[in-house]
Every structure is written in structure tokens, then in C-alpha cells.
Amino acid sequence: MPVSDWGWLADYLQLEQDLAPVLASFPDDEPIRKAVAACRGLRLLRQAPWECLASFILSSTKQIVQIQQIVARLCEQFGEQVIVPQNHERVYSFPLAVRVAAAGEGELRACKMGFRAPNLRAAAQMIAGGELDLDRLSGLSIHEAREALTRLPGVGRKIADCVLLFAYGFQDAFPVDVWVMKALRGLYFPRRSVSLPRLQKFAATHFGPWAGYAQQYLFHYARVHAKLKE
DNA sequence: GCCCAGGTGAAGC
DNA sequence: GCTTCACATGGG
Numbered sequence: 001m002p003v004s005d006w007g008w009l010a011d012y013l014q015l016e017q018d019l020a021p022v023l024a025s026f027p028d029d030e031p032i033r034k035a036v037a038a039c040r041g042l043r044l045l046r047q048a049p050w051e052c053l054a055s056f057i058l059s060s061t062k063q064i065v066q067i068q069q070i071v072a073r074l075c076e077q078f079g080e081q082v083i084v085p086q087n088h089e090r091v092y093s094f095p096l097a098v099r100v101a102a103a104g105e106g107e108l109r110a111c112k113m114g115f116r117a118p119n120l121r122a123a124a125q126m127i128a129g130g131e132l133d134l135d136r137l138s139g140l141s142i143h144e145a146r147e148a149l150t151r152l153p154g155v156g157r158k159i160a161d162c163v164l165l166f167a168y169g170f171q172d173a174f175p176v177d178v179w180v181m182k183a184l185r186g187l188y189f190p191r192r193s194v195s196l197p198r199l200q201k202f203a204a205t206h207f208g209p210w211a212g213y214a215q216q217y218l219f220h221y222a223r224v225h226a227k228l229k230e
Numbered sequence: 231g232c233c234c235a236g237g238t239g240a241a242g243c
Numbered sequence: 244g245c246t247t248c249a250c251a252t253g254g255g
Contacts, residue, residue, distance in 0.1 A: 060237035066253065067236075114251025119238085156238050177236040197245065219236075 022210045031187035032214050035221035042216055045166050049134040050127065051094045052167035053149070056159040057120050058113050073111035078103060100124035119154025126152060142170045157200070165212040174203045174211040183222035 026032040058074075059067045071094075078095035100108070101124040108117040126132050132152065137145040142164060149160040161175035176184070176199060184199050194202075207214045 056236080059235095061235055061250085062237095062252080063235045063254075069253095109251085112252065115238095115249090116251080154238065158237060162236075175236075178234090179236065195245070223236095 022213045025208060025210045026214065029214075031183075032217060034187075035183075035217035038224060039217060039220045042213075042220060044169075044171070044212060044216060046169055047167045048094070049137070049163065049167040050097050053123070053134070053152075053155070053159075053163045054094075054097075054100065054120060056162045057123055057152075057154045058116050059159070059162075060116065060154070070111055070113050074100075074108075074113075077107065077111060096128075097124045098128040101128040116154060119152075123152040123154065138168050142172060145170065146173075165215070171212045172209050174207060174215045176200050176203060176215075177219070179219050179222040180215055183218040186222075187218070 023036060026036075054074075055067065055071055058070050062070070075092035075094055078099045079092035080095075082091050082093055083089070084091060100120060103121065105117050105121055108121055111117075113120065127134060132148060137148060140148070145164055145168065146157075146160045149155050149163055150157065155163075158175045158177055161173040164170040165173035165175065176196065180203075181196060181199060184203065185194060188202070203211065203215075
């Protein structure tokens, strides 16, 4: 096998090295260490901000598979057609904010996004119109950036934190969704019921500067665990 | 038919 | 502050 085919291994080892300080920052947190052991190799993405934001606006109370289907329809309807050179496959790019802003609510609803359609459209219009400059957020503090994102319709604390973490690389963002909620309750508060606001307060102070990685490990751990039970 | 899904925002304590 | 509920749509 040619050496070039082993490039992935070098990349992987480099990534494992980069992750060392993350693991070291959770020395006494047994749930996190358990979750890390269960899914080594996990990495945070760095997505394009508008694509990430729009996708998460479409995500609320939807299953992940269905979100993928909605996004695929959105791309087919409003994206640019692209031919993959290697296999000549037709694919569609994620549509720009201006294109989504120009679409009618009915057209968007036809992509099966339901009540999320007006939110996506209004957010696209605010971004296309310059009311919110996504490029500017990377220069702000996490608090300022979160405040700016939550001014968009359909964007609350959870979705804002997803965008901060997955698009802008704010590694201390900690989105609490239903899966993380289950993981936090099961692993940290097994014997008493804790409300969502209290879980958010706990997460905000407990996990420190690498909270985003902790969140991803807990998310993945909760999902794998749930599957094993069925 | 019923319940839930990578939530949000408004309304009522 | 916290809890409850409606909001489309599809799958189990």
C-alpha cells in the first residue's frame, strides 16, 4: 500500500494528540471519562455558519433523520446543482440566505418543515438584509454572539449554542437538548428530578472551558446507550 | 389513535 | 424565576 494511503492515520494520531488537554481537563468527572471511553475518536465539526444555523432552525422537535430529509429537500429546491467530478453524481449545494429569503413561506413549507418555515424565512431575511452579520460574530465574546443569535426568530439558547459550538468553535458552548438532558439526569442526578433550567445552570458552571466536548461525549453516550436498551 | 422527536416563545403562576 | 402548552410532520 502506498504511503499516501496512510495519511488518515497521521491525521488521526494528530487529532488524538490535540485532544489530550480536553481529556486532562476532566480528571475527576467519572461520567465524562466513561463517555469518552465509549466513543474515542469523536470530534467537533466546524460548519459554515449560515448552513449550521439554518439546519438547526429546522431541527426543533424533529428526529435527526427527518432533519436530514428536510435539509435535502431545501437543497434540491433552492440550492445550486453541482456535478461531482469523480463520479459525475448530481448533488445540490446548501442555498444561500438571499435565496431562502426570497422564497415564499408556502414554497418552504413544501419542504416539509412545518411551523419552522416562517422562522427560517425571517432569519434568512435578517441575514440577507444585513440586520445580522454572521461574519462579525467570530470577533465577539460568546455572550455577545449568543445574544445576537437569539435575536433571530426560532433561535433560543439551545440552537444558539449549537451554532456557537459547531460553526464558530466556541468550545465552552454547551447546548442542552433532550439527549444531553437524559444524560445529565441519568449520570449526575439519578435519584432526583431536576428541571431543565437547573440542568442548564449546572452545566454552565460544571464543565469549564471544554464544555462543548463534554456535551458531545454525553450526547453520543446517551444515544448509544438508548439504542443498546432496545 | 398516541407518543415522541438535537426547541421556541408566549402565557400563566 | 419556573411550568405548561401550541406549533407541523412523520415514524414507531
